[in-house]
Every structure is written in structure tokens, then in C-alpha cells.
Amino acid sequence: MELHSHSKVTLNPLNIRKDRKHYIVEDMYSGDFYEMPEVCIDAIDLIGQGKDLHSIEKVLKERFPNEDVDMKGFIQDLLGLGLVLTIDGKEVAKKTAPPAETHGLPWIPxxxxxxxxxxxxxxxxxxxxxxxxxxxxxxxxxxxxxxxxxxxxxxxxxxxxxxxxxxxxxxxxxxxxxxxxxxxxxxxxxxxxxxxxxxxxxxxxxxxxxxxxxxxxxxxxxxxxxxxxxxxxxxxxxxxxxxxxxxxxxxxxxxxxxxxxxxxxxxxxxxxxxxxxxxxxxxxxxxxxxxxxxxxxxxxxxxxxxxxxxxxxxxxxxxxxxxxxxxxxxxxxxxxxxxxxxxxxxxxxxxxxxxxxxxxxxxxxxxxxxxxxxxxxxxxxxxxxxxxxxxxx
Incomplete structure (x- = not known):
């Protein structure tokens, strides 16, 4: 699937929480966790606002002048982690909501x-x-x-x-x-x-x-x-x-x-x-x-x-x-x-x-x-x- 500078992306439902230095990102589909710095979190937030990659990259370079911002590379990384839902409205992979928790020793109060x-x-x-x-x-x-x-x-x-x-x-x-x-x-x-x-x-x-x-x-x-x-x-x-x-x-x-x-x-x-x-x-x-x-x-x-x-x-x-x-x-x-x-x-x-x-x-x-x-x-x-x-x- 082609990815260009004006592409718009949607991501899996994510739960983001501040940690000691950076942020912990939870994929609500898989239950996996990832550590990410603030620049990535801001990128995810801008993606959620429906902005295209070019606009996001421009904003991030202004906010983080000392960071090497590459939105195409970032999206490729997210694709590798299975966090991307759609690119330009086209579904990357068929995903369903995670099943209800049926394990994990819930009988222990x-x-x-x-x-x-x-x-x-x-x-x-x-x-x-x-x-x-x-x-x-x-x-x-x-x-x-x-x-x-x-x-x-x-x-x-x-x-x-x-x-x-x-x-x-x-x-x-x-x-x-x-x-x-x-x-x-x-x-x-x-x-x-x-x-x-x-x-x-x-x-x-x-x-x-x-x-x-x-x-x-x-x-x-x-x-x-x-x-x-x-x-x-x-x-x-x-x-x-x-x-x-x-x-x-x-x-x-x-x-x-x-x-x-x-x-x-x-x-x-x-x-x-x-x-x-x-x-x-x-x-x-x-x-x-x-x-x-x-x-x-x-x-x-x-x-x-x-x-x-x-x-x-x-x-x-x-x-x-x-x-x-x-x-x-x-x-x-x-x-x-x-x-x-x-x-x-x-x-x-x-x-x-x-x-x-x-x-x-x-x-x-x-x-x-x-x-x-x-x-x-x-x-x-x-x-x-x-x-x-x-x-x-």
C-alpha cells in the first residue's frame, strides 16, 4: 500500500500513559505495550486529529527542533508493530475487537x-x-x-x-x-x-x-x-x-x-x-x-x-x-x-x-x-x- 507525504492514517485504539521519562502506549487490540518519547505521542495525537503526514511533520519540526522527524519512517515503524488501521481510507489488515477477558484467574477476588x-x-x-x-x-x-x-x-x-x-x-x-x-x-x-x-x-x-x-x-x-x-x-x-x-x-x-x-x-x-x-x-x-x-x-x-x-x-x-x-x-x-x-x-x-x-x-x-x-x-x-x-x- 502506497504511502506518500499527504497520506492520512488511522491507528488502532491506543491507551497512552505517562511513565517516568517517556510514555507507555498500549495497543487495545493486541494488549501489547510500547515505550515512546513525547515526539511520537504528539505525532499520534495529530494523526488522531485527521491531519496528513506532511502537516504533522511540519508541526513536529517546529515543536521539536532537535529531533529528526520523519513521519513516513514513523508510520513504517507503526506498520511493523501492527498499530496502523487504515492508510488513506484503505484497511491495512482486517482486525476485530479483542474478545472479552476469559482467563487470568478472575475467580481470585x-x-x-x-x-x-x-x-x-x-x-x-x-x-x-x-x-x-x-x-x-x-x-x-x-x-x-x-x-x-x-x-x-x-x-x-x-x-x-x-x-x-x-x-x-x-x-x-x-x-x-x-x-x-x-x-x-x-x-x-x-x-x-x-x-x-x-x-x-x-x-x-x-x-x-x-x-x-x-x-x-x-x-x-x-x-x-x-x-x-x-x-x-x-x-x-x-x-x-x-x-x-x-x-x-x-x-x-x-x-x-x-x-x-x-x-x-x-x-x-x-x-x-x-x-x-x-x-x-x-x-x-x-x-x-x-x-x-x-x-x-x-x-x-x-x-x-x-x-x-x-x-x-x-x-x-x-x-x-x-x-x-x-x-x-x-x-x-x-x-x-x-x-x-x-x-x-x-x-x-x-x-x-x-x-x-x-x-x-x-x-x-x-x-x-x-x-x-x-x-x-x-x-x-x-x-x-x-x-x-x-x-x-
């Missing part, structure tokens, strides 16, 4: 979300986290260690209980996000995903962009808030009920699992919950990509990431983020070196003698179950990767 996430509860979660840190400082022997998961004599029992407990705690983490989303009346859901080589559950938080920046923090930190409660409860059980071997052992498992998960939240190079907190505070929504490109000067093995044109003023956030990016990598290496690898080696040494036992021996099957878990985790990881590939292709 907003009151339930607001009970767990409000101003008072935020202070409680912070106090609980600080109390846990205080307990670990006063009683360093309670600090989580990789041997904490070896509660039972048989490895299969340790594996089954630890994986089941970890799964339940991860679900609880995601329920925190779900409740925080529902507290704002937003639809959401939980799906399977991955961070590098780690299988994770992910809460759909795409609708968080409908909120002002200051109201997003609670939603991003909701999972960590529930983690803080779990860690505190696990430490209390160890403090007050040490004579109950099984209960204290399960509490150690829970503390270990939760502590590692909190550490991984600090690995902001994987776009964790804390990454989105930093991103929201900075107002720079290509922070990770720009940080990677900045670090490639010294770490050329990092992949080059193509990003849209950087907005002025965002550069000051790239260097601090690059520092935290490297800190996150070091945390990952430390967890691998001091927790994951010693745990796997220790467990393997305990179960390896089982392979020399007959197939009728419980020790033989104990060893089989231990190595079977790696096959299952690899399968889940491949499923997550293939799903992401299908969605992106």
Missing part, C-alpha cells in the same frame, strides 16, 4: 490479594526479612548449607521430599505474584519457563504496564515477600523445635531452597524480579540489552543484542546496571561452586555404591532414582526451550 498486599503488609514482609537476617547473624550455625537436604538415609527420599518441597515453595512464590496482581484487579496466570539452565514457573505480569511505576514495585517483589516469610518460619522451627529431628530437617530443606532462590533473585542478568525493580526505577526498559552491549567492550564473548534507538538520558543507568550484572554472574558462580556442585558430588558419592548392588536391593533403586532426576530436569528444560522457540518463530 481482589480482596484476597489486598489482604496479603497493602501498605501495612509491606512493612511486615520487610520486618520478617530483617528478622531472618538477624537470626542468621546471631545463630550462624543455622545458615543454610548444602548438607541440609540430606535428612533421610535413602537418597530417593531426600530427592522426592526436597523436589516436592521446592516445587511447593516455588508455587507459593508465584502465588505471591498472582495475589499482588489480583490486588490491582489485573488478569494473570502461571506457566513453565526457564532462566538459562534453570526450570522456573513464571507468572504472567504483562498487564503490570497498565499501572504507574510506583505501583509496580509491590507486584515485582510479591514473590520475594512470600519467600521471606518461608525463610523466617523455617528458621523459627529450627530455633524452637530442634528436638523434632524430622520437622527440623524439613525446615532446613525449606530454608536452603528459599535461601538459594533469594540469592538467584540477585542475578539480575537473568531478568529476575529484582531486575524489573531496577528497570522500573530507572525508567530504562532496554537496560539489560544496553548493559550487555556496554560490557562487550571488555567481555566480547557476551552476545550482541539489537535494541531500539536509545532515548537520551538513559546512558547513566547502563554503567551501574553493568556492575550489578557482573555481581549477578559472580553470585551464580559462587552458588554453583559452594552449593550446587558440592551437593551433587556428595550425593553421587553416597549413592554410587548402590549400582554394585543387585536389582532387588533398595540401594540399587536409590541410585537409579538419583540419576533419573537429571533426565527429568533435562526433559523439562528442553520442553521450555522448544516452547520459547515456537513462540518466537
Amino acid at each position: 481482589e480482596k484476597a490479594g489486598k489482604f496479603f498486599f497493602n501498605r501495612a503488609s509491606s512493612l511486615v514482609y520487610l520486618a520478617v526479612l530483617l528478622a531472618s537476617a538477624g537470626i542468621l547473624m546471631v545463630r550462624p550455625e543455622l545458615f543454610p548449607a548444602y548438607k541440609d537436604i540430606f535428612v533421610f538415609d535413602l537418597m530417593m527420599y531426600n530427592i522426592i521430599v526436597f523436589l516436592s518441597l521446592t516445587f511447593l515453595l516455588v508455587v507459593l512464590h508465584e502465588i505471591g505474584h498472582v495475589l499482588a496482581m489480583r490486588a490491582e484487579g489485573l488478569p494473570t496466570g502461571i506457566s513453565l519457563g526457564h532462566r538459562l539452565f534453570f526450570i522456573v514457573l513464571e507468572t504472567d505480569m504483562s498487564r503490570v504496564w497498565t499501572l504507574p511505576p510506583d505501583r509496580r514495585y509491590r507486584l515485582y517483589l510479591a514473590g520475594l515477600a512470600f519467600d521471606a516469610v518461608v525463610l523466617f518460619a523455617a528458621l523459627l522451627v529450627q530455633l524452637f523445635f530442634p528436638e523434632h529431628a524430622l520437622g527440623a530437617g524439613i525446615a532446613k530443606m525449606a530454608a536452603f531452597s528459599t535461601f538459594i532462590r533469594i540469592l538467584y533473585q540477585c542475578c539480575v542478568y537473568m531478568k529476575t524480579d529484582l531486575y524489573y525493580v531496577i528497570e522500573t526505577h530507572s525508567g530504562s526498559y532496554n537496560l539489560m540489552e544496553n548493559g550487555q552491549n556496554y560490557l562487550r567492550r571488555w567481555l566480547p564473548f557476551l552476545p550482541e543484542v539489537k535494541t531500539s534507538k536509545e532515548f537520551a538520558g538513559e546512558e547513566k543507568w547502563v554503567r551501574p546496571y553493568a556492575f550489578f550484572y557482573l555481581v549477578g554472574i559472580m553470585i551464580t558462580i559462587a552458588v554453583l561452586a559452594f552449593y550446587n556442585l558440592p551437593l551433587i558430588v556428595h550425593a553421587a558419592m553416597l549413592v554410587m555404591p548402590g549400582f554394585s548392588e543387585p536389582a532387588t536391593s533398595i540401594l540399587f533403586w536409590d541410585a537409579v532414582v538419583f540419576f533419573l532426576q537429571f533426565v527429568i530436569m533435562a526433559g523439562l528444560l528442553l520442553h521450555s526451550w522448544s516452547r520459547k522457540y515456537r513462540l518466537n518463530s
